[in-house]
Amino acid sequence: MTHLDKSQIKEIAENLDCGLNCYWNRKTNEILFLPEELGYLLDDDSDESDIGNQWLQEDFDSIKNNLEDIVLIEKPNSNYSFRVMEAFADQLPNKLDLKSKLFQALERNKPFHEFKFTIDNSDYREEWFAFKNLKLQEWVEEQIEEKEGK
Numbered sequence: 001m002t003h004l005d006k007s008q009i010k011e012i013a014e015n016l017d018c019g020l021n022c023y024w025n026r027k028t029n030e031i032l033f034l035p036e037e038l039g040y041l042l043d044d045d046s047d048e049s050d051i052g053n054q055w056l057q058e059d060f061d062s063i064k065n066n067l068e069d070i071v072l073i074e075k076p077n078s079n080y081s082f083r084v085m086e087a088f089a090d091q092l093p094n095k096l097d098l099k100s101k102l103f104q105a106l107e108r109n110k111p112f113h114e115f116k117f118t119i120d121n122s123d124y125r126e127e128w129f130a131f132k133n134l135k136l137q138e139w140v141e142e143q144i145e146e147k148e149g150k
Contacts, residue, residue, distance in 0.1 A: 013136035022073040023063045032059040084135045
């Protein structure tokens with residue numbers, strides 16, 4: 001069994017953040033990405049699935065033809081994402097007004113929207129993206145370790 005390196009972990013995290021699912025071939029270490037909404041087609045028993053896009057079609061066919069070696073890595077669920085937002089706010093200095101604003105945003109209706117609005121209108125936007133990406137990379141590493149054991 002092969003292992004992914006840090007650059008591959010980073011690539012997976014970035015693509016998950018863009019809404020793509022990652023399909024990792026454990027034998028070849030090939031990493032392919034498909035939009036989440038196409039994943040259901042992999043469960044289709046028919047041999048023909050026309051995606052309508054040559055690039056996606058090639059990746060789709062490669063995944064479908066190697067399902068026994070493929071590991072699906074999905075983006076984190078909303079609970080995990082919420083905890084990441086809380087962790088970011090929590091690690092900010094107490095004297096920083098943004099810390100309390102972020103926690104208030106997380107207590108409102110539509111906390112993801114409120115957090116995004118608050119962070120986008122702050123001086124800590126880049127720090128948030130770096131923090132979130134690091135947590136996504138940790139998520140990917142956990143998923144790989146978990147699925148390697150199966």
